[in-house]
Amino acid sequence: MNTLPPLRTGKPRTEHGHIRPFEGVEIPFGLVEGAEPGPLLLVTAGVHGSEYCSIESAARLMRMSPEEIRGTLLVLPILNVQGFRKRSIYVMPEDGKNLNRMFPGKPDGTTSERLAHWLVTEVYPQADAYLDLHGGDLDESLAPFTLYPKDCEVSKNLATVFGLPVAVAAGGEGYTINAAYRVGVPSVLPEVSGNGLWGEDTVGEMMAGIRRVMHYLGMVDEPVLPPPQVPAYVTMWVPTAPADGLWYPAKDLSEIVCVDDVLGEIRDVFGTVLATVRSEKEGFVLYRLTSLSVNKGEALLGVGTPLSE
Ligand SMILES: [Zn+2]
Missing domain, CATH: 2.40.50.100 (RNA polymerase II/Efflux pump adaptor protein, barrel-sandwich hybrid domain)
Structure with a gap:
């Protein structure tokens, strides 16, 4: 399909498949809609195709059942599919550019610019909140933290609820979460694990944070693990x-x-x-x-x- 499926039908359902936002790009999606109305949470991963902990967490998230949630969960678990297949670092192989520097993108640009533009114009405006999952890339080790757009209090709350030890106020342009914030969607970018490593402990840490955010948004009931700490609030140099x-x-x-x-x-x-x-x-x-x-x-x-x- 070339466009997203309907996101709010009022009927509990799960839908999995691929979307072709434009010629040459096909990305997987998972949609879970609960029986009761509620917010639409967008979760993306694989902007960087070798950050496996985030991709595995998003893949598991797509398997939630409609009975478990209120509202709609839309998951795009691997945005940079060629980067995932080729185990590339930082960039989309199609144009050699870092997708997380290309926002808000261009409708007539290169692959990463077009993908960014599609997300900003077609996908982000439908969301009530947005999580863009990351980690250290193949060549980076990392202690968990959550980035949020520095001027957005609601996003800062989401970063606090997510529960990783550090919350980083991020400025600048070109990034997923700043672009989403510009179109009015509170958004955070959690980073867990690195060096291509993933396992039950790190995926569990990511999943627990996502579930805390869903609970905060009213999408799931208890039980959720409480945040282990109030994060240290920092900026990054x-x-x-x-x-x-x-x-x-x-x-x-x-x-x-x-x-x-x-x-x-x-x-x-x-x-x-x-x-x-x-x-x-x-x-x-x-x-x-x-x-x-x-x-x-x-x-x-x-x-x-x-x-x-
Ligand atoms: Zn990343």
């Missing part, structure tokens, strides 16, 4: 590689970072130090590049810096 080379990180995940601390070095293959990367911020490590190979301009790590409020 992301230093990028000043040179091509080999990356030697100096800080572990969650380790405290002070201003001027050495975060790592880039060396050439003969051991000569090409660049020493120092912190401009105080905070702690949210995620880091684990790949030995690094290219100029790539993100090296994320430092969570406490919000001053």
